[in-house]
Amino acid sequence: MSDTFWKWFKIIGYGFLFLKLVALIVANWSAILSGIIIIVSGLFYLLMVGLGGLGSSGSAGNEPYRDIYPDEGVYMDELNRDFKD
Secondary structure (H helix, E strand, O other), X not given: OOHHHHHHHHXXXXXXXXXXXXXXXXXXXXXXXXXXXXXXXXXXXXXXXXXXXXXXXXXXXXXXXXXXXXXXXXXXHHHHHHHHO
């Protein structure tokens, strides 16, 4: 057969593959979108926890507050000890 036939055959074949890919994306757009949202939110959570661990105290949580006001933590610990007695 001529080269023109095979050229058009490939163009039509790739066109159908492209349309199939578009149809799959359109049919599953909500699943794809929710997967992306879950992955991105997980990455942000890991980033948040990781950055919290970079403080001078070395852990996430209320520790940056103690870095700014170091006496507050000691005072609260003394209060708790008094109430436990």
